[in-house]
Amino acid sequence: MAKLTTLDAVRMNRADPDAIVAAGELVDLRFVSGNTLSLRAAKLFCLLIQEAGIAVADQVQHRIPYSVLNETFHKSRDELVEAVMELHSTVVSVKLVSRQGRPYTKSGPILSDVEREPDSLDDAEIRFEFSPALRRVIADSTHWAAVSRRAVLSFESRYSLRLYLFLSLRANLRKVSEDIALDDLRALLGVPINALPRWQDVKRRALDIAIAEINHLAGFCAAYEPIKRGRRIVGVRLAWGLKAPADLAKAQRELDRPRVGRTARRAGLVETIADERYRLAESLANAPGLVWTTEPGQIGRTEPGQKPPKPMGEP
Incomplete structure (x- = not known):
């Protein structure tokens, strides 16, 4: 989960097949009008970001064979098409700051253009473009993160x-x-x-x-x-x-x-x-205000440098 700061670092991470490099703003996307992505579509979004690579912010048409997607999802062709169309129809927004320092909100679909070849063709593929809104968010990003493809899919x-x-x-x-x-x-x-x-x-x-x-x-x-x-x-x-x-x-x-x-x-x-x-x-003992509790997945409160108590039942 290395934190990246430039597109040069993104290019370097392309050598790692498990790394999906995403702009920080994509992590903070919010869904408009109550829309939200299914788990299948959210995973596909991450894979399409990885597939686009360093051209993710460019106005180009990307393409990927159904067979490549199916190696990951093991879903029917119809299910994959549904996930693609979900990305095509879901509107998201993100809060940004202009180069002049003025805050604004930018909205748009995830995919703006989609072409699908019929199943009867050998190596049938999907061709897609990221929307202008999404490309702008990525192009203006100043912070990046690499996440694990295997974790995302799991x-x-x-x-x-x-x-x-x-x-x-x-x-x-x-x-x-x-x-x-x-x-x-x-x-x-x-x-x-x-x-x-x-x-x-x-x-x-x-x-x-x-x-x-x-x-x-x-x-x-x-x-x-x-x-x-x-x-x-x-x-x-x-x-x-x-x-x-x-x-x-x-x-x-x-x-x-x-x-x-x-x-x-x-x-x-x-x-x-x-x-x-x-x-x-x-x-986290040196961070003020963090605490442990007896509730699973929760934390309690200690002073900086103070050791938390041992779990119940331990000597």
Whole structure:
């Protein structure tokens, strides 16, 4: 999850077949009118970014054979077409600042032009162009992140993928936490409009699932603490840290294993979740305001330099 700062670094990372290099602004895209991408379309978006490579910001037509996509997705041709058309019809927006320092919001579809060859042709392909809005966002970007293609394709929840991309851009920063209002958290995760209206719903059906998948598969670990105003939850404090070498190796081994049984293996992590929380809290002990709790995936509060308490049941 190396953080990149120039297109030269993007070119260098093209040598790594597992690296998908994305502009930071793409991670922060918001969906217009309550639209949100399915998990399949979100993964396809990442792959098309990788396929375009250093020409991603150019006004050119990209092309990719169905057979290449199918090596990754193992879906029917109709399902792949549906995912492409979803990218063609979904409008996104991002907040930018002009060269004159004036803030503005830019909106547009993800793909502006799509051509599909019939199935009867040998090596039938899809040809596509990224929209002017998306190309402008990429061309003006000053911060980049490389994410793992294998991790992207392994996530089973669209909320996990969105949070993974968000944290990938921040994983190597000295800053190790960020306060996020509840409405902003829904937007970050890509929760559809009017869905998951209560905090309990966001926690159980989106955030906890995303944290568990990230801690299982990513090169960093994550946790959160609810922020209260009175008795009401108004947001969360997200915290993150790079995994120790041994934990990173475990994540890589899991990515090497077949997906079958992964959910059960992840459920087995419940037995060691206290250890993971302790390691995360210990790694962030010098950051003020970060805390551990007894809740899975959450953190409590320690003073800078103070060691977190051992998990319950440990000597």
